Amino acid sequence: MQPTDASNPAYFHKVVDCQWACPAHTPVPEYIRLIAQGRYDAAYMVNWESNVFPGILGRTCDRPCEPACRRGRVEEKNLSQPQPVAICRLKRVAADLKSAEIRALMPRPPARSQRNGKKVACVGAGPASLTVARDLALQGYAVTVFEGDQKGGGFMRTQVPRFRLPEHVIDEEVDWILDLGVELRGGERIDSLKSLVAQDWDAIFVGCGAPRGRDLPIPGRQEAAAAIHVGLDWLASVYFGHVTKVGKRVLVLGGGNTAMDCCRSARRLGADDVKVLVRSTYEDMKASPWEKEDAEHEGIPLIAQHSPKAFLHDNGKLVGMRFEIVKSVYDEKGRRTLVPTGEEVTFECDEVLVAVGQENAFPWIERDAGIEFDKWGLPLLDATTLQSSLPRVFFGGDAAFGPKNIITAVAHGHEAAVSIDRFLHGEDVRERPPPHVNLISQKMGIHEWSYDNAPTNDARHKVPWAAAEKALKSIKIEVELGFDAKTAFDEAQRCLNCDVQTVFADRLCIECDACVDICPMDCITFTGNGEEADLRTRLKAPAANTAQDLYVSAPLKTTRVMVKDEDMCLHCGLCAERCPTGAWDMQKFLFVTTKAGPSCRDRKPAPVRQGVAA
Numbered sequence: 001m002q003p004t005d006a007s008n009p010a011y012f013h014k015v016v017d018c019q020w021a022c023p024a025h026t027p028v029p030e031y032i033r034l035i036a037q038g039r040y041d042a043a044y045m046v047n048w049e050s051n052v053f054p055g056i057l058g059r060t061c062d063r064p065c066e067p068a069c070r071r072g073r074v075e076e077k078n079l080s081q082p083q084p085v086a087i088c089r090l091k092r093v094a095a096d097l098k099s100a101e102i103r104a105l106m107p108r109p110p111a112r113s114q115r116n117g118k119k120v121a122c123v124g125a126g127p128a129s130l131t132v133a134r135d136l137a138l139q140g141y142a143v144t145v146f147e148g149d150q151k152g153g154g155f156m157r158t159q160v161p162r163f164r165l166p167e168h169v170i171d172e173e174v175d176w177i178l179d180l181g182v183e184l185r186g187g188e189r190i191d192s193l194k195s196l197v198a199q200d201w202d203a204i205f206v207g208c209g210a211p212r213g214r215d216l217p218i219p220g221r222q223e224a225a226a227a228i229h230v231g232l233d234w235l236a237s238v239y240f241g242h243v244t245k246v247g248k249r250v251l252v253l254g255g256g257n258t259a260m261d262c263c264r265s266a267r268r269l270g271a272d273d274v275k276v277l278v279r280s281t282y283e284d285m286k287a288s289p290w291e292k293e294d295a296e297h298e299g300i301p302l303i304a305q306h307s308p309k310a311f312l313h314d315n316g317k318l319v320g321m322r323f324e325i326v327k328s329v330y331d332e333k334g335r336r337t338l339v340p341t342g343e344e345v346t347f348e349c350d351e352v353l354v355a356v357g358q359e360n361a362f363p364w365i366e367r368d369a370g371i372e373f374d375k376w377g378l379p380l381l382d383a384t385t386l387q388s389s390l391p392r393v394f395f396g397g398d399a400a401f402g403p404k405n406i407i408t409a410v411a412h413g414h415e416a417a418v419s420i421d422r423f424l425h426g427e428d429v430r431e432r433p434p435p436h437v438n439l440i441s442q443k444m445g446i447h448e449w450s451y452d453n454a455p456t457n458d459a460r461h462k463v464p465w466a467a468a469e470k471a472l473k474s475i476k477i478e479v480e481l482g483f484d485a486k487t488a489f490d491e492a493q494r495c496l497n498c499d500v501q502t503v504f505a506d507r508l509c510i511e512c513d514a515c516v517d518i519c520p521m522d523c524i525t526f527t528g529n530g531e532e533a534d535l536r537t538r539l540k541a542p543a544a545n546t547a548q549d550l551y552v553s554a555p556l557k558t559t560r561v562m563v564k565d566e567d568m569c570l571h572c573g574l575c576a577e578r579c580p581t582g583a584w585d586m587q588k589f590l591f592v593t594t595k596a597g598p599s600c601r602d603r604k605p606a607p608v609r610q611g612v613a614a
Contacts, residue, residue, distance in 0.1 A: 001532050001561075003554040006503065009437040012589040014549065015566050016499045018087060021068035023411035025435075025593050026050040028065055028087055029499040033451065035093055036492035038485070041102050043094035048106075048176070050593075051091075052131050052410050053156075055169040058092025059480070060160055062257075062288055062405040070496050071455075073545075074521065074568055083460035085494050086483075093488040095169070107138055109181035116140040118424050121201040123190050126154025127406045128397030129207035130177050131413025132420070135596040137180040139421060145182060148189035152178070155209055155398075156406060158236045159258070161265050162476045193365045193393075203392045203420045206379075207413070210398035212361040216253065216354045220311030220318075227318035228311060231262045231355030238265055238475065247350025249273045251321055253308055254355035255285035260292065262353040263300050268475040275347065277306045277321075279338055281328050294479070297465075298472065306345070307338060311352065320348040358403040378402060385419040385429040386412060394419055417596040427602050433594045439587040442500055449573055449586055451500060454493075461491045497571050500588050504562055506553040508583035511560065515575035515584060516540065523565040524575060529555070539563055 005011060014020050018028040027046060034043035047054035066072070069084030118141050122129035125147035133143040151157060152174040156165065178184055190196055196204060213232035215221070221228060227247065229237075231254065237243040250271040252263040255278030263276050276295065278285055282304040285292060292302060306323040313319060323345050326338040360377055367373075370390035372380040379388050379395050386394045396412030398404060419429040442450045464481045465471070471479045483491060516524050522541035529535070532550065536543040543550060543565040551564035576584040594600045 001529060001535060001550065001552045003506075003561075004549070004552050006439075006551075009435055009591065011549065012439070012501050013435075013437070013591045015501065016589065016591070017068040017070055017548075018065040018085075018498070019591065021064045022051075023064065023408045024051045024414065025411075025591065026065075027499065027591065029495055029497050031094060032085070032087070032090055032492045032495045033497065035090055036489055036495075038489075040094050040097040041099055041105060044098045044102060045105050047091055047094055051407060052134060052177075052413075053127060053173050053406065054091050055095030055173055056127075056156055056165060057406060057410075058088060058090075058095050058482075059165050059169070060156070061088050061091070061407050063088045063290075064407070070498055070567075070569075071494055074496075074570060086460055086463070086491050089463055089480075089483055090488060090491060093483050093485075096482050097485060097488070106176060107180065109137065109179070110140045114140050115142065118142065118202045119144070119200065120203045120205065120420060121146065121196060121199075122205045122207060123196070124154055124206070124208035124397075124399070125149075125152035125174075125184060125186075126207055126209050126397055126409060127156060128399070128409040128413040128416070129154070129205060130174065131410045132205045132207065132396065132417045133182040134177045134180060135414060135417035136420060137177070137182050139597045143182045145184050146188050146190050147184060147186050150186040152184050152186070154207075155211075158239045159232055159261070161235065161238070161261050163264070163268065163471065163474075163479050164261070166476075166478050189364075191364045193369045193371065197369065197390070197393070201392075202424055203394065205416055205420065206388075206393065206395045206399050207397045207409070208362075208399050210358040210360045210403045212359050213258070213355065214357040214359055216308060216356060218308060218310055220313050223316050224311045224313040224318035226316070227350065228352045228354065231258050231353045232358060234353055235261060235265065238269070243269070245270045247271065249349045250275075250351045250353065251347060251349045252276045252353045252355060254278060254357070255280055255287055255302075255304075256355060256357070257287050257291050258358070259353075259355035260287050260295050262355050263295055264298060265475060266351075266353065267298055267300060268472055271351075274300050276300060276302045277308070277323060277347070278302065278304055279307045279326060280336070281305060284328065284336065298468070307340075309344065312346065318350065318352065320346050321352065322346050358398070360399060360402060362399075376402075382430065384415065384432065386416045387419055387423070387429055392423065414593065414595060418594060418600045421596040421600055425601050425603065431602075433600050435594055436590070436592040436599070438590050439501065439503060440590070442586045442588055449500075449576075451497060451586075451588075455496055455570065455572075456490070456493045458490060458494060460494070461487050499590075500571055500573075500586050502551075502564065502569065502571065502573070502575055503585050503587045504551070504553055504564070505583050505585070506556055506562065508581045509553075509556055509562065510581055510583075511556055511558055512580065514578045514580065518574045518578045520572065520574065521565075521568045521570055523568045525563045526556070526560045527563060528559070529561045535563060539565060541565065541568065543567060 031043040031046040066084040072082030072084035122145040213230040250266040325343040372389040397409035525539040545567040548567040553562040
């Protein structure tokens with residue numbers, strides 16, 4: 001193998017698996033260390049810079065970082081189920097425990113002399129649009145956000161129930177953005193793109209989400225329509241107070257997070273018997289594992305492999321549903337086919353909530369407005385720049401590539417803001433500046449480091465819940481109570497500080513093997529070089545995870561090479577402490593993605609003189 005190019009920004013970034021997995025590339029270990037130090041304001045700001053909504057995402061994120069967490073892998077041998085660090089819940093700690101002084105850390109709106117005279121319109125006030133608005137407002141753009149509802153937040157506000165996400169959290173984090181000078185035109189729904197384009201906007205961002213829930217046109221749907229509701233619309237009706245009660249027996253159709261929100265909401269609105277039925281297996285349900293666990297914790301059964309066949313009614317009154325039991329059959333490529341078993345079953349019910357998926361709807365975009373769409377009704381976009389076929393119109397969030405999640409919408413917002421900034425400065429939007437990266441030694445003495453890495457053997461800590469008899473009586477009582485300061489510290493101590501890298505200087509190595517002897521995970525080997533597949537089998541502990549690169553040195557004096565399995569490294573620093581020559585060092589890796597502003601552009605702005613932006 002060739003020596004590892006540690007100067008490649010992607011190399012150590014992929015070692016920080018949690019940050020690599022996060023669509024917004026939030027520096028997870030950095031803010032977890034700050035939480036362990038009790039520096040909650042600083043931890044909040046690290047999050048706010050990357051993911052914009054720490055309090056919201058600390059309660060609702062899909063957590064792609066947690067399955068990637070190295071802690072879950074190094075514990076696999078000893079635990080029946082991997083237990084990654086509770087990254088998402090620690091994010092919430094930063095939001096919950098920050099002080100009133102946080103306002104002083106927030107940036108202020110640019111002065112009038114620093115504004116650039118450019119106007120940007122954002123359609124929809126969801127996470128993608130609000131991210132674009134924040135990033136561009138800080139650079140002197142006049143940003144106006146159009147929203148059909150009176151308040152900002154989009155689906156975060158209207159489709160996520162209050163028992164998961166209190167409204168005051170949304171208000172606070174939306175207000176941070178509006179305080180930057182962003183104008184929110186609530187209650188002003190855009191009904192024509194052509195009309196918007198005809199106005200004097202320099203750029204337009206479409207972040208209107210995927211607002212239409214899929215229906216289920218099976219027999220009995222029309223006849224029993226009064227008791228059958230599309231889940232997304234029903235959740236919005238609950239939020240606005242149009243729906244305050246449900247029938248005693250409720251069936252929820254679908255296996256995603258929306259279905260979980262529907263069933264738990266129905267339970268709080270008075271249903272005694274709530275069941276979730278899904279066509280797939282339990283394991284294939286799209287809902288996040290913790291969402292399924294929360295529903296089951298509240299006594300709601302999740303019934304798999306039931307395909308809906310008909311709504312049953314008595315002269316238009318819904319009385320039940322008929323399902324066909326199916327089984328999942330997979331081909332050699334893992335593609336699933338649902339095969340009928342010939343067995344059917346009937347469930348009695350008074351009301352049905354249909355949560356079988358979402359789809360994009362752009363009735364306000366005229367088909368001759370210059371936006372090209374694919375056969376699924378999605379806009380044709382450059383996947384990196386998010387620019388549409390109409391150059392000054394950009395998309396992001398669910399409106400871009402279909403339903404995803406909040407953190408993906410935030411990532412789209414950052415990228416779209418970079419594109420808009422470059423576009424309005426006459427630069428090629430397809431050329432993306434690389435991220436800022438560096439490595440900083442953490443050495444403070446011969447064997448002393450500026451960080452503490454003595455991870456505990458504690459299992460993942462459980463978050464406390466409100467008492468069920470209280471929480472299930474109101475849809476507005478938050479169920480998860482969050483970690484207190486002590487539990488947050490204990491959970492933060494489980495982090496392996498994967499952003500502090502073991503960096504090897506081959507010219508200093510004397511091949512004494514001291515690092516090999518002290519490594520608790522057997523992840524360092526000195527051996528003859530070879531092809532990767534062969535080399536992986538000759539390590540002290542074979543490196544089975546081919547998705548994680550090996551760290552390979554240049555040839556040493558004996559012609560051997562140092563090979564380190566990054567997959568299992570604890571970043572404990574023992575190799576650096578034991579090394580007599582300093583060939584190993586612990587260096588913190590900083591990865592800062594490019595945001596809108598001078599750093600994202602080729603041509604830097606001219607200085608501002610006499611109160612006028614040049």
